[in-house]
Amino acid sequence: MVIPYSTLHTWTTIAAVVVTATAGDISIARSMRSLDLDAIRAKSGLGGAILAVVTKPTLIFGIFCMALSFFSLLSSLSGADLSLVAPATASLTSVTTALAAKVFLKENVDRRRWLAAVFVCAGVALLAR
Amino acid sequence: MSHRLPASRYLLLFCVMLGAAVGDALLGRGMHDIGPVSIHHLSSLFYALGNPWVFSGIVVLIGFMASYMTALSWADLTFVLPATALGNVVTVFIGKFWLHENISPMRWLGICLIVIGVGFVANGPSRTEHVIDLEEKVA
Numbered sequence: 001m002v003i004p005y006s007t008l009h010t011w012t013t014i015a016a017v018v019v020t021a022t023a024g025d026i027s028i029a030r031s032m033r034s035l036d037l038d039a040i041r042a043k044s045g046l047g048g049a050i051l052a053v054v055t056k057p058t059l060i061f062g063i064f065c066m067a068l069s070f071f072s073l074l075s076s077l078s079g080a081d082l083s084l085v086a087p088a089t090a091s092l093t094s095v096t097t098a099l100a101a102k103v104f105l106k107e108n109v110d111r112r113r114w115l116a117a118v119f120v121c122a123g124v125a126l127l128a129r
Numbered sequence: 130m131s132h133r134l135p136a137s138r139y140l141l142l143f144c145v146m147l148g149a150a151v152g153d154a155l156l157g158r159g160m161h162d163i164g165p166v167s168i169h170h171l172s173s174l175f176y177a178l179g180n181p182w183v184f185s186g187i188v189v190l191i192g193f194m195a196s197y198m199t200a201l202s203w204a205d206l207t208f209v210l211p212a213t214a215l216g217n218v219v220t221v222f223i224g225k226f227w228l229h230e231n232i233s234p235m236r237w238l239g240i241c242l243i244v245i246g247v248g249f250v251a252n253g254p255s256r257t258e259h260v261i262d263l264e265e266k267v268a
Contacts, residue, residue, distance in 0.1 A: 025206055032201040053198065066194075074156065074174050074183075079165045082157030090217060094210055101206045108257040112249045113207045119246030120214040126239030127217055 006079055013076035017089045020069035022096045026104050027062030033105070034058075083127075091124035138203070141196050142212045148193025150216030154223065155186030205256050211247040218243055 035056070041049045053059060076085045098117040102109040159182030163173070177183050200209045218240050225232050 025210075028198060029201045029206040032198050035202055037199070037202045059198075070190075071174055074160060074177060077157055077160040078163060082153065086153050086157070086220070087217060090214060094214060097210055098207050105206060106257070107205045107207055109207050116211050116246040116249040117207070119242045119249065120211055123239040123242030123244075123246060124214060124217055126235050126242065127221060 010080040013072050016072035017069050018092045020065045021093050022100050024062045024065030025097050026100050027058045031056040031059035087124040087127045091121040094120050144196040145212050146215045149213045150219040152186045152190035155182050159183035211250050
């Protein structure tokens with residue numbers, strides 16, 4: 001069975017969006033968690049808070065991953081409908097990010113959050129029909 | 130134990146939800162104008178940045194990113210992410226009431242599942258308290 005090029009292109013770019021978005025989310029969450037923005041704003045103002053955020057290496061890596069995800073999304077949208085690409089990437093990313101948050105950020109992904117991830121994933125998949 | 134957030138933080142989550150939905154819709158509209166982009170001509174993706182719809186989408190998504198990062202400074206990733214999923218529900222309602230699209234029963238069921246999923250985390254704690262966090266609070 002030969003998979004049509006357009007289908008291969010669509011799902012390859014969707015996979016690229018999911019992987020890079022998950023890596024970006026985890027990096028950004030890790031860098032933002034390490035900052036006490038309220039304290040920095042109280043001490044150095046809004047400019048100081050922005051400077052503290054944009055100079056974090058993990059945040060720069062996260063933004064780089066998000067940029068890759070963005071261009072993968074554009075490439076995917078150029079060949080497939082938004083009604084397929086947006087729900088597919090969103091539902092797959094919700095599950096991969098929950099897994100990655102548990103492993104890399106040690107978040108307490110309890111039964112309630114797993115249920116939320118599964119419900120959101122199923123709901124987004126139904127929206128694509 | 131109460132897990133209620135201040136109104137300003139719910140407002141920020143609302144911006145996260147709207148930003149993702151509106152930004153994606155604008156990008157989708159713009160990329161349909163551009164047409165298919167071959168993997169051998171990826172440079173044409175930079176040309177897409179000149180499209181007004183794509184440019185507007187990028188501006189909205191920058192606002193979304195700022196709201197999202199601020200939310201992540203006080204909440205878990207697995208708490209904030211369902212808020213972005215609610216954006217898909219907003220997209221469907223835009224299609225129904227503005228573009229007069231037909232919404233199938235399956236899509237209404239999908240909306241119900243997303244709202245239930247968000248409800249699961251919305252009533253829970255917004256952040257995991259690690260031992261280090263608790264020590265900092267005590268100090």
